[in-house]
Amino acid sequence: MKKMILLTSFIFLLISDSSAETPIRFFKEEIIIELSENSIYVRGLYFFDNRSNFEIDATIVYPFPVDTNHLYPDKIELFDPKHPIDFVKMNEGIEWTLHFEPIAVETVVVEYKQIIKEESATYILEKLWKEKIDKAMFTIETPLDFKELNLSIKPDSVKTEENKQVYYITKRYFLPKGDLKITW
Secondary structure, three states, X not given: XXXXXXXXXXXXXXXXXXXXXXXXXXXXXXXXXXXXXXEEEEEEEEEEEEOXXXXXXXXXEEEOOOOOOEOOOOEEEEEOOOOEOOOEEEOOEEXXXXXXXXXXXXXXXXXXXEEEOOOEEEEOOOOOOOOOEEEEEEEEEEEOOOOOOEEOOOOOEEEEEOOEEXXXXXXXXXXXXXXXXXXX
16 A cells, blocks of 8 residues: 655645645534633534545644633643544644545544633634635534624524524635634
8 A cells, every 4th residue: 555654734734825736635614612701612523634545644733712811721632533632732722643544534523611801702713724615514602691792703593592592603615704703
């Protein structure tokens, strides 16, 4: 079997400014965001594919919003469907290596919880990719007492479930113009 090891740094994936085709593609994300008065919990399921006939090891960098409002996450978990993945903490994110078999799809789950100091939260989109992805799905859950919630991306629907408000956003062939910002 052909084997090639390619070690590349990404900002959460092969996001190249050039028109050259990259063998690894980030093509889908399913994000759940749970907000509370002083924290944001994010669970992201990310889909990548290797379009080459070679095995590839890719270094992935996943950024967090870290600023005067968002403290560095106090809880971070990273795993694929089978097992935890080791990662290295960086100043504003984490880094890990993901192994791809030839012509294969890999999924990764990133979960984190961050303390926030204001009535606002950010989920980084703009740094994640520079090409359209096939599908992005967001579910944002808030307590009912979060009046006048503002989202930088208009929700497709809103539902009240038990003691929370749930906002749903689905985008196809999506290229964000900025981060997902939430205020209340």
